[in-house]
Amino acid sequence: MKKTVLVILAAIAVMGISELKAQTKIIAHRGAFKNTLVPENSIASLKASKDLNLWGSEYDVHLTKDDILVVNHDDDFYGIDIATSTYQELLAKKHPNGENIPTLEAYIKTGLKLKKLKLILELKTNKLGLARTLEAAEKTVALVKQLKAEKVTEYIAFSYDACKKIHELAPKAKIAYLNGDIAPDQIKKDGLTGIDYHLDVFVKNPTWLKEAQDLKLTTNVWTVNKETDMKSFIDQKIDYITTNEPELLKTLLKK
Structure with missing residues (x-):
């Protein structure tokens, strides 16, 4: 009798752990900046x-x-074009809080000190062309390896060629495609590990989320800021939600 009870309790514990692992996780879009x-x-x-x-x-x-690899969303840093400027030229401007534009090296080094925080590295498409984008991919992967940040780094990109280049250079890395124009089965065939599509893509392709899940690809949706949309994707058991409203999403996941 005691053995049976222990088996049942163990099963419940395993189920609890599985549910915890399966819970949708929060990714702050461009860091936690809005609130x-x-x-x-x-x-x-x-x-x-x-x-x-x-x-x-x-x-x-x-x-x-x-x-120099730098961290910024737009192609320009407060009016200074990044692709055609030197790092020293970019230092002419600062963030409103007094920070310089961060180098990728400084960003990763800071992230490594923030234990258990995943660094979701989006490689931007270079305005000067594919060759420059692929060069950026090579330098990025090399720096991540140099800093021994592979375990905390996951890659995303709008350029499919860049995604494949990263996979070539780092076969074990987690890499998700952003653009939303490639079906999950092709993503799987090309060796990428996930899809990270805008919510409109999942609306237009209602089977893709389930197809990706069946293929054991990771699933992420961006940029989800409304409560109704958050609840919808949580119900569909999506792996990650990228949001400008992490505080709101955190509250919903506690309910």
Whole structure:
């Protein structure tokens, strides 16, 4: 009798752990910036993601004219074009909180100190063309390896060629495609590990989420800021939600 009870309790415990692991995880879009009132893609927004105890923090990576990898969302940093400017030229501007544009090296080094926070590295498509984008991919993967940040880093990109290049350079890395124009079965065939599509893509292709899940691909949706949309994707057991409203999503996941 005691043995039977123990088996039942163990089964319940395993189920509980499985449900916990299966719970949708929160990724702060460009760091936790909106409600914390710090600049997006700043070191401060990265630290704020950790302060909120989020699963991950997304950030955007560009390559400067002089081959320095920097973190910023737009192609320009407060009016200074990144792809055609040197890093020193970018230092002419600062974030409102006084930070310089972060280098990728500084960003990752900070992230490594924030234990249990995943760094979701979006490689931006370079405006100067595919060759420059692929060069940025090579330099990015090399830096992640140099800093021994492979375990905390996951890659995303709108360029499918960049995704495949990253897979070639880091076969064990987790890589998700962003653009939303490729079906899950092709993603799987090409060796990528997930899809990270805008919510409209899942609306237009209602079978893709289930297809990706069946193929054991990771599933992520961006950028989800409304409560109704959050609840819908939570109900569909999506793996990750990328949002500008991590505080709201965190509240919903506790219910």
